[in-house]
Amino acid sequence: MHSEHFDLSSPVFLPITEQACVGLLSGEGFDALVALSEPELAAVLVIQNLAQVPESDLSANGAEKVLAKLIDWAVEASHSASVSLLSEAQRLFDQRKLYFGLNVVKSLKLRFLLAEEVQARDYLLPSGKWDVEYKVRHLKTNDPFSKQMVTPRHRERWLSAEQDKLVRTFRANLNEDLHVQGYAGIGKSHLLVALMEHLRPEKTLLLARTPAKLETLRARMVGVRERKAGHTFHAFAHALMQGPRPKPLTAQVRAPSKQALAQELNIFGFRGLQGQAVVDVCLNVLQAYCRSWEYSLSAKHLPHFKQPLSSVDARALLEYASRLWSYLEANPAWGSQTGFEALLMIKRASLAGCVVPERYTHVLIDESQDIPAPLLQIIERGRQVLITLGDEYQQASGVMVRRAREVRHTDVCYSVRSGRNVERLVNPLISQHSDKSKVLFEGARDADVGIEFYPLGFVPPQGCVVLTASHWDTMKWAIQLSEARCAFSLAGKEAQQSLKYFMDTVVALFKPDFYSSEFNDSGPHPFFSDMADWQQVREACQFDEAFLWVEAELQKGFNLADVTRLNRQSGHPDERCLLMLAQDAGGMEFNRVLLTPALLTNVKFQDAYAFDQRLCAVYIAISRATQQLYLPYDVVEWLDYHKYQKTRELHGY
Template sequence: MRSPAAFAPPPSLFLPLTEAVCKGLAAGEPLEDFLSQAGRPQLAALMLLLNLDALMAQNTAVEQLERMLDDVMRAAASVEDAGGRFADLLRGRFTAERLAAGLAVIEVAGLSLLEEVDIERQDYLDGEGQWDFGFGLRHRDTLEPLTREIVMPSGDVLRLSDQQSRIFDEFKVCNEESFHLQAYAGVGKTYLLAKFFEVLVPDKTLLMATFPGQVAALQARVRQASPDARINACTFGHMANLLLNRDLTARGWRNTDTHRTGASSLVDDRQVAQWLNFQAVGALQPRDVARVCRSTVHSFSLSSRATIEARHLPSLGHAASQADIALLLEYSRVLWRETVRPSAPHIRLPIRNSHRIKFLALTDEVIPENYTHIIIDESHELTAPMVQILDRSPQAVITLGDEFQQLSGKAPRHGGFIRQRFMTQSIRAGRQMADVLNPMIQLHPSDIKEGFVGRAPYPTRIIGHGVMPIPEKPTTILVANEWGLFAWFKRLTEAGARFQLPPRTLEHLTLFVKGLDLLYREDLRPQHRLIFRYAYWDALASAMGGSHEFKAVHEWLGQGNRLQDFIETAQRFCNDPAAILKLAKVEDVKNQEFDSVLLSRDLMRPPRAGSVHSLASVCSLLYTASSRARHELLLPGNMNDWLQDLGRK
């Protein structure tokens, strides 16, 4: 592969033309309307744009481009002083195609367009009406997102954006009250959170998150700002265990069997069915009934409901009678009771954090009152039971998150008594990212509709492709799930491209391929969550229809490939730490950012008809994947039209 090309630099030459005018002319709007109103600076800027593609092919530096702009303005003045019209010369050279070609490279050239208000100020002209070569530096300073300096108690100087500083000021004044900060991707919320910690009393402040990795990242960030501070931090699962294990009454759930809580605690569905005496339900065999009940209890454990209901049942892949549904619900309630209080010593069902947190939510327990403040990062990961516990606890609870990054659907909301504030200005992405993310925000079923604003000093190039190329510079390829992973795995390995797969991602993909192999060869029901419901290959083929991802799998298996072939291919192509490509699921990179990101077409999956959570999940996948990019984002070329179609439906 070729060496990576440079990303677009921060702009240093700002042309006195608006984006709306340029895009309109490139799309075929009448040139005469523009010529009748444009001044000499606008005419010169348009002339430069018409030649920009050719000038960039000659590697013309931005400093030389600015001198050319000044030369054109002076030439225009000479033409007009001699009684001619510079507009006539421009008219003879103008074509919409040449302008479109210039706009396509404007960011790479280090150029940017101005807003209408900046054009009207004419700060780009000096006292004599000529081009002011100092304007670019002055104007770029006004676009710098981190503009306010605050001296902290430690003596450190804190640089914040306007939005960050307003939130910080409000927090200092009202830090005894709970509030939630809805912070879009890249706005610097974790940085701000660490600064909140410096204002509070560390011994009385508890940092919490859903996953251990999030807690570790949060602690590391706070230690950067307060190296000597005592940090109280834990996951919700750890707190649930502390609270439940101190209750020695019969109403509590004190867990003394640590083996059942370990990650290695796994029980086969056949064994569960045998322990609990599950019988067949309709077309489901006892082991399948156990699997359905396990999924139902998991859904119940993440919900705000006090009892297991039909809404918690997973899709069965077939129509079920009311009697079958009632029996599955009763079996699920048995599974929940036996998880909490086994009726016999030999029944040792796995205990997960979600079970413990749900049980805690069903009590009246609160976070210990020796803490005065609770700070939670990535709060969109909170489950409904976690929110219930927080909302009834006596502390001031400060949560920071982005509900558009909740990949499983709509994020649970706090009680209406909690203040909500917004941070919408990203310091990670350029202004171009707004055109990508705002349609997703508007389509998302959330009632939050504040517009995303890109404030990074550099542009983020948005590049659409019909057929996605294999990138030739360092790029992270993001997919929705294992179907997309395998399709790209097959494409990359067949092209001889080496790439990185995160270890856990490879582990899940291997289990997926194993399940497909056994289903295809022997009609054995797979264990992977995406395909466990299918007992026959034909049933899977019928459900997947003619999707590109399924065709890739079917073709690969039809060529005689087996699981061992996949493992050997992965060892050959995915073990090079210097590989410039990275392949991952969106959920694997939620807290990461990359210079260049490619969105796989499988992210554009139609939501289930009538399902609000399905629509939310689709929008959140695309939003989260897109917002990982700093400098370049490669999109399926028809994604905007696809989103508009979803909106109309």
């Protein structure tokens, strides 16, 4: 069974480099034709022709037939002094057609060759004509999944050389703990399923953070029984607390509102905030506590506030948070109102001393950078072998949870999804990070993700995923796409409601005299939990260029009616652009990805920690693309600029 990144159909390789084609788009493009060989000239004519072929007739095989005819004609016309492929290429040369043809190349199974491959001319027969078998030979030579393995269950698996080495090492040491640090696109899920083939299903516990990730893993398994294997983090903790037959996790329970709870628990004002707003701050404290190793609530779980926190405020907040925790202990059903129900369940299971049932011998976890510390506590209390696969660069914020046990650590850096273009951008990000792994990222030979630098005012193509830097940046792009009549959506109903909630709060804080009543029921968005008015918002967000843009729109009259209009944007699902925070896109992949200018901001970062977080967010964004990447400017130049200008050297409170 091949990885999800493997394509069984052979692409057609054009006998020219992408750099040569891009060079022809410059002012001296016509003159550069003289330096090209006849196969290269034929490839240029084929690319130009793609721009005028009806979409229904476009195919890689059709392009190859035209290429073969042109090269064959050039061989036959080589004895003529009056006509040649060069003269025809000069007569038909059209930079506009070449530009649009290059865009078509990226959507078809057409690939460029490297310079040394063009010069080797292995794509020609001894007669000088086109060799139709070249594409098959080239694919076999460069196929990353070159290693065949037959598992103990008599199933065939095709692995890359790095994956094969890892699986064989694992097979020889089945009772040894293992952690795999694998960069984006190395096929971690495919690798994990290959590892599971060497274990007994009934004795193997598979864990994933989300239902979607669990279903992705199950889909790669073969047996009916195996496709029912595994639990989400939440479901596993719930089963530990409730027994083998827990109540459904989706059961609806009537619960008091946050405002009513604040009154019941005597949670009064905090730094100008009242009621629900204070409860939201307390929930931030409890969320940090639920992520931590600690058994008791303390000042180390207080979040970083955008305004300084006095010792009196800190003690009051800890007292309020402690009351809320006691309420959650007595009324666990209210956990569904917290926004981190899964994390809360895991923390409760850890505090209760739960362990992995003894019937399991191995625990496997994909995307292990998402493991909360309490879950690792539960697992490491037992005697099971723990195998984790993750990518520390896909954790943009927070500290990566380190395993307490002695474990074999393996790095897998060969990405079968990302090519050399992405490799050139990712390695400088890795080398610049102050703390994480420095093993170099390696892109696959034929995974050629195209890179395009877009101009100011650029409207993304249909189906493009726009990855943003902040809530302000998401709001900015929602407004801009709406003005450009470009349909967009978010990554689900919950994300759409959250953006509307954020925009409602923004408008209400900017115009408190008009919209103060908006907070009666729901309170402000959690992002504003420690900001009482617009002045505090401006002080906290003044270095976010997207915030300054949104503030200018508010000054022009942007209001709640505009928010409602934005929320009703429609269009065919396949034609909409998708808006998403870059840091939330880990573990996903998309055909076309755009990084916003705010994500690659030129404004000084607050400190080295903030810069590290942005490096990870940019890494996540760049490595999501499988076909095309749209950038406002070169990432390497962006890094050099920030190395020169340093940071503001300020720290949060």
